[in-house]
Amino acid sequence: MPALPAALTRVLKRHNDPVVVQSVRSTVAGVLAYVVALELVPNPVPLTAPLTALLVVQVTLYTTLTTGIRRVLSVIAGVLIAVGFSDLIGLTWWSLGLIILASLVVGHMIRVDEFIAEVAISGMLILGVSNPGHEGADRVVETLIGAVVGVLLNALLPPPAFVEPAGEAVQELAAGLRRLLLRIGRQLRAGASREQTVAWLHQARRLDNEIARFDESLRRAEESTKLNPRVRRTEGAMARLILRSGLDTLEVCTVVLRTLCRSLADLSEQRRGRQPVYEGDLAAVLDELLTHIADAVDSFGRLITAQVTAGAERAEAELERALLDGRADRDRVAAALRAEADTGGAWDGWELHGALLANLDRLLDELDVEKRSRWLAAQLDSVGSVRRKRSVRVRVRRAGRRRGTG
Structure with a gap:
């Protein structure tokens, strides 16, 4: 069998590299989110969708799911704050300061972690448009599209285990x-x-x-x-x-x-x-x-x-x-x-x-080998015991429901 070219061999060895995986998946998710948003949102340039997909897609499925949830929550919170402020006081220098402060406080309260600033950013963008309610709804929809596309991409084509x-x-x-x-x-x-x-x-x-x-x-x-x-x-x-x-x-x-x-x-x-x-x-x-x-x-x-x-x-x-x-x-x-x-x-x-x-x-x-073996055995027994207890609780609940309906 002929040997593979050196360049191809290096690429194949890096197919599980976190940087390669992240780059490829983020690019694909961003393009897909933009195409889907063009079909579903009246905005002619729905860049919020690919931006969200880019931020949501992570190198693992677990972090993609948790990131997607926090990202959507941050945008929705920012939009709601902006719409409320626009109805009450409009846009002035002091209202801008209030919305930034309120957004950061709310971001900490709902624990969106790295997306705390996104709450304030979303609020400021919506506060500056002529129709905050309509623009806010579009931004929420685009954010949802980007998050869903990013999560589905990693769920249907799961990344490798590193x-x-x-x-x-x-x-x-x-x-x-x-x-x-x-x-x-x-x-x-x-x-x-x-x-x-x-x-x-x-x-x-x-x-x-x-x-x-x-x-x-x-x-x-x-x-x-x-x-x-x-x-x-x-x-x-x-x-x-x-x-x-x-x-x-x-x-x-x-x-x-x-x-x-x-x-x-x-x-x-x-x-x-x-x-x-x-x-x-x-x-x-x-x-x-x-x-x-x-x-x-x-x-x-x-x-x-x-x-x-x-x-x-x-x-x-x-x-x-x-x-x-x-x-x-x-x-x-x-x-x-x-x-x-x-x-x-x-x-x-x-x-x-x-x-x-x-x-x-x-x-x-x-x-020491024996010390490590004993520790691993104890940990595995602990994990197995927790799972057995969960299985027993599930069976008990199911039996109780059957007796209640019988």
Whole structure:
């Protein structure tokens, strides 16, 4: 089979990209809304309809529905306020101020969120026309057309579930953690300097700052599985649960790793750059330990992605093996630190050594397979229990109605 051109391959890979999906659907919805409005509204240029469709259509069906409702409510509220003001006082500078203030207050009261300003905009546009009642009705109709077209487009042609991009985001974060852990271990073995420990801390902080971007990708994936006919309800709930818990675990690991880097930087500062942070066999064992934790983080990221697709057994086995080796190395590190302190007769900086061990323990504990399995089982049991209770209530109500009509 001949290979596809490189440009076509890139396009096919991006067919599930949120930017591509949003751009195509918004364009189609805007054109359709304009065509429908031309047929149903006397306005020769019904641009409110495509404008509404453009604002309503979101990258997921769930957000499209919620956005459409808020958009329609904001326009209707603005029109009603404008019509009421035009009948009472007309348009003056002070009435304009009153309508803006009233619209913003009403927008907050009806909780239209990002469309609060739309209440005031709709009111001002209607207040300035010669026939507010007629123009207001047309604007409401156009808004309804745009909202309906936008919702129907995403309902009849549902957008994809963005589970795969979210899984890639989890893997990207895991890869960043792995690179930093390997770097720390390698440079500790070579005799890390004060400058290197500070560089580790800066890299850990950058990873921490990236969490918001990863969380946004996961939020989109969670919303894309809600009300999506392409995704079975149980599968969607499972995917949301696995991805969210996985990202939360890696987020905790990022914070712990930043704290670990802080301890190493403080220890290097305490030694005033006169000698490496750790050296000899202790540095070598720390390198091995951090390498095993890095392998565990990498396996954990692959496990999260595999659990929402297929074939998680291999990643889970590699994670268990890396954690087992890591715990053995951790005990060796603790023994080496104790022996070094006893042999040297000095316990200076032991609180920093203790903080290092505590952070290593926390990393190993957060990635623990059995702990995660128990947590997932408990969450799934909780979800199943809620659904069973709902099913029982429905059956009881139905039985009661049958007895009442019998």
